[in-house]
Amino acid sequence: MRVLWIGFGQAGGKIANALMGMNRRIYSSIAINTEEADLSGLGNIRRQILIGKYALKGRGVGSDIDLGASIAEKALSQMMDNIDEVVRKRDPEAIWIAAGLGGGTGAGGSFVLANELKRNYKQIPVYGLGVVPSVAGMPADKEALNLANTIKSFELWNHYFNNIMLVDNQQYESNLVTRESVERMFQRVNENLAQTLTTILTAGEIRPPPQEVFSSSEIKATLGLIGDVSTIGYCGEEVRVKSQFWRGGMEPGTHELESIIERSVEKSALTFPADVSGARSASLIVHGRPDHLYTQAISKGKARLEQLTTVGKVRYGDYPDRRTKHLSAITIISGLTDFSRLDDMKRRVQELNGSMPSSRHTFADGLAEPSVG
Numbered sequence: 001m002r003v004l005w006i007g008f009g010q011a012g013g014k015i016a017n018a019l020m021g022m023n024r025r026i027y028s029s030i031a032i033n034t035e036e037a038d039l040s041g042l043g044n045i046r047r048q049i050l051i052g053k054y055a056l057k058g059r060g061v062g063s064d065i066d067l068g069a070s071i072a073e074k075a076l077s078q079m080m081d082n083i084d085e086v087v088r089k090r091d092p093e094a095i096w097i098a099a100g101l102g103g104g105t106g107a108g109g110s111f112v113l114a115n116e117l118k119r120n121y122k123q124i125p126v127y128g129l130g131v132v133p134s135v136a137g138m139p140a141d142k143e144a145l146n147l148a149n150t151i152k153s154f155e156l157w158n159h160y161f162n163n164i165m166l167v168d169n170q171q172y173e174s175n176l177v178t179r180e181s182v183e184r185m186f187q188r189v190n191e192n193l194a195q196t197l198t199t200i201l202t203a204g205e206i207r208p209p210p211q212e213v214f215s216s217s218e219i220k221a222t223l224g225l226i227g228d229v230s231t232i233g234y235c236g237e238e239v240r241v242k243s244q245f246w247r248g249g250m251e252p253g254t255h256e257l258e259s260i261i262e263r264s265v266e267k268s269a270l271t272f273p274a275d276v277s278g279a280r281s282a283s284l285i286v287h288g289r290p291d292h293l294y295t296q297a298i299s300k301g302k303a304r305l306e307q308l309t310t311v312g313k314v315r316y317g318d319y320p321d322r323r324t325k326h327l328s329a330i331t332i333i334s335g336l337t338d339f340s341r342l343d344d345m346k347r348r349v350q351e352l353n354g355s356m357p358s359s360r361h362t363f364a365d366g367l368a369e370p371s372v373g
Contacts (some may be wrong), residue, residue: 280335
């Protein structure tokens with residue numbers, strides 16, 4: 001699937017940069033920021049846009065979502081000129097905007113840009129990849145601001161993207177305490193996320209050809225309707241050819257693959273923790289050596305995923321890879337109905353501030369409703 005990745009803000013830029021390190025054949029990218037220093041470290045992204053240069057002097061918006069939106073609105077022509085050039089040259093099948101939800105530039109600017117993209121490219125879906133920040137160790141006032149921004153930006157994004165895929169950094173917290181170790185940890189998180197997304201987006205194009213092709217149309221059908229929210233699950237195990245893993249049962253590995261698939265949709269395995277029962281759609285990609293991808297085992301695993309998600313028909317494909325020693329399941333769950341994580345965040349903001357931020361008029365109130373193309 002050909003994708004134009006737009007990394008908006010610091011967090012989004014780092015994710016887009018990691019993705020460009022995976023596959024330049026199907027990916028193109030643009031980095032957008034108000035902070036000049038954040039652009040300098042994105043070595044994999046050649047096309048970089050500093051917006052609000054004269055108003056902000058390259059120093060960012062200081063976690064102010066409304067200011068981020070206002071700066072983006074004024075820079076729409078600058079951004080769209082660059083995007084138009086890439087779209088004409090690379091003909092993407094989807095545009096994906098990656099951004100942190102807790103800051104100002106990406107959270108505020110992304111929905112403004114998404115609105116404009118949907119007006120101009122009615123045949124290209126515009127997806128959002130939103131990063132929920134980890135607030136561990138933050139002072140109370142900064143924690144409250146980051147959480148309030150996340151809630152506000154999530155509600156705004158819901159109206160302007162075909163689908164919002166969430167990545168919750170709290171899922172990857174550890175007891176590491178030094179700044180360097182935390183930065184390295186989240187660098188690995190970005191690299192692992194980029195690898196998982198690339199497996200999904202290239203599954204229909206690999207050689208040798210899969211038994212069951214998971215094409216770009218399957219991805220679009222899974223992500224589906226405007227306002228849908230999705231999460232990705234992953235679980236894998238190393239396969240030892242002569243081990244108990246491949247003995248007994250029906251075809252070799254049937255029960256084990258069922259277990260891997262089941263664990264891939266546990267809350268701890270998802271990029272955004274949620275109860276997946278009641279989801280609107282789901283897809284499964286089984287990745288492993290060609291001689292480990294048994295049809296009956298995959299079929300049984302798919303049936304188990306249908307039970308867990310209550311989705312009537314799970315889309316699926318296999319990804320044969322002679323280089324891997326692992327058998328893994330990647331699940332895409334879309335149309336989530338469980339947002340208890342966000343409810344917890346709202347309660348935490350109330351604890352810290354006494355009340356939620358007012359929902360008075362914001363910049364977004366002046367935006368026209370997007371067309372659902």
